[in-house]
Amino acid sequence: MILFLIRRLLLVIPVLLGLLLLTFVMIRMVPTDPAAALAGENATAAQIAAIRTDLGLDRPVVLQFLSYLGQVLQGDFGVSLYSNRAIGADILQRLPATLELTFVALIFAAVGGIAIGTAAAVWHNSWFDHLIRLVTVAGLAMASFWLAIMLQFVFSMDLGWLPLRGRLPTGMTPPMAITGLYTVDSILTLNGTTLWASLRHLALPGATLAFGGLATVARFTRSSLLETLQNDYITYERAVGFPRWRIVLPYALRNSLVSPLNQIGLLFGGFISGAVVVEAIFDWPGLGSYLVGAILTADFNATLAVTLVVGVIYALVNIAVDLVQGLIDPRIGKDL
């Protein structure tokens, strides 16, 4: 198990290096030049060239990459070309917001998807199954920005039940920063006000982000569980007289979770990229909105750093999924 973990972690390094190189090359292939925008309104060509030299943008791309790599290895993402702030600090400030949203969406998608998928498999071909099929296909097809705006209309504007935007009401002091996840920090500091407020703010963006994933997990659970239910040992258990829920709940379901779990691992990556849209609409101060800003202003360093951070998270989550699979399926666990 430990060996597996070390091997997987070592494998992450070349993957990240490749990711960084690819992103770097792609960014530099676009003839974007932030120097002109930085120089200000009426800068002359000479003033722009001076800034370009300052930033080292006139050096060969290979040298630029190597010096950037050296910087990153020392844990320094550089400063944002625009805000002049350390990018590492900006990312640390925003990462918890995205992680909190993603985790909540993942919980919605996993718990909801497995529950619905199980129900659909148990009562397959019933009206409930058909309804779920309809909803899940719609869930896969629906554009998240449309769903987001519709949810805002219904729950924030018409009914007034849930907040429209943000992580907390404007002006409310966030809980003391321990993890940066407002819900967790609220619980740790026993602050009921911020806990309730942050949960309410999480509801709509979390649901929007989760919806497509929930549909995927439900579909996979349903088909996988249906397949498992065809097995001989299920027929045996049934013949012996196990109650139906007893057959499904621990035995069949546990054996059917391998492929939905794989999906959940993939979903996590999808959620982090999907957060770009959801964060924009719900005004969620996370990495997604930071990335969009960085791309629009050609802030190279910030774009690279966010790509790297998302890459690391993605790799770690996939390793975690493999480990969980080992726990669920001892056959896989033995090989780890």
Place this chain on the structure above:
Amino acid sequence: MTKILSQSLRNRLLAGAASVALATAAVFGVTTGAASATEMVWADTLPSGLDPHVVFDVPMQMYMLNVYDNLYRYQGNPPVLEPWLATGHEVSDDGLTWKFKLREGVKFHDGSDLTAEDVVYSFQRVLGLKRGPASAFLTYLKPENVTAPDPLTVQFKLDTPYAPFLSAMPLVSILNADVVKSHEVNGDWGSAWLSSNEAGSGAYTFDAATYVPQDTVDMARFADHFRGWADNAAPIDTVHARFIKENSTRILALLNGEVQATDSYLPSDQVERVESAEGTHVATDESMRVMVIRMNNAKPPFDNANFRRCLSYAFNYDGFIDVIMQGHAKRNPGPIPATLWGSPADLKGYTYDLDKAKAACDLAKSEGAPIDRKVEIHTQSELDLTLQAAQVLQAEAMGLGLNIEIVPDTWANLTGSMGSKDTTPDMWIHWVSTYFVDPENWIGQMYDSQFHGTWKASSWYTNAKVDELLRKARTSTDQAARQADYEDASRIVVDEAADIWIYNTIQMRGMSDKVKGYNFSPVGSGAEFRTLSLTD
């Protein structure tokens, strides 16, 4: 011991439960997050960093106007340049030596006095950093020529006369020199620190603790501001500036009372909705921000004046302004906003006339211009209006047998490509906003060939007569002569159709009816909180 612990834990849990209950009650009330009488949420775009000598764009104006002061400041619409930290100024006859007298007893936010040394430091810092606002001064002002003869006098010695010097004064925020100097690291002029902190004297102080770049900027009223608060009986104590990125969310937040003002570029199709909703209205003000379709005059067929005239006649100005913008703009036939001096009162410019367009194109063709070449027009992806304008031009040009391709692009990418004639796109679309209120800001920097290579001069227009007029106007101290020069230059560039000038912007800000005392000025777009108050 364990008993005490569990006792205190139980108390805290109980308190927690009680506050959950309280929050539940509060939350299900009608007023979710609505601001109280002295708190306002301002949902406009925020600057990318907070150093006013580094970042210099339209969003920065909001921050600068509230947290910092400057020697002179624009107020009202049309903007009038008023002495602010200065009480007045003197210019020598040759236009080279400028002396500014400072107001006495101005306090910085930390309680120290604002003196001439702070002004000198601020200008030297701008010139040393060479970013943002510096480009307005670098060509004629050396750092060592900014001096303080006495604690209340600042003297500037220019290398060459520069008439718009006074109009450029509001570009420079005056910093607390001692505070910034104490945060200097490796000769960075304290920029790393000032990007997330402030050292100002403005009417509002900035709360660094809650700052999230381009998301959260909280400001509190500075009771000791030098202007005093006598002219505002109920000033706003706390302003929460929040950048809500998505248009639809921003408008919904205004409608449900969560925010009291949106940005000043409300889309035309949302005006009716905000106007008709209860408790909100749209503040409309004609600004000084001209939309231009740039043409690369150095590239065939755009080097042919008749081809450029052909396109100028082919643009459906009224259709664009009346239908797409629903009338929320003013036709502007030349480069200078029609509301500013220097724009000839009788300037007609071009009208939408396909017959004249056809005739001009035929003429261009007979002169050998390769008008059949496929030309590109670059738009700014994040600004829908640029795409719509490009489509209007493309549709009409197609009728004339011209082939225009629309290329979506970004601001950073576009401005980066303007360094040479070859990399500058055939055409692109942008606005020229007000940074300082002088024709120099528009025609001066757009059509004087000495600025070639900057995005403002990206039409690569060259005309010796225009160069001469613009340079004369730049150095003259005679206002009437300057006006005449700018008018002459305007007539020439319009006759030669250097670019396609479309409209002057009417800025539209969605606002809560509770906000009173809103004073629009093209510089800052009305985001000066000093005069605002909230009523019920």
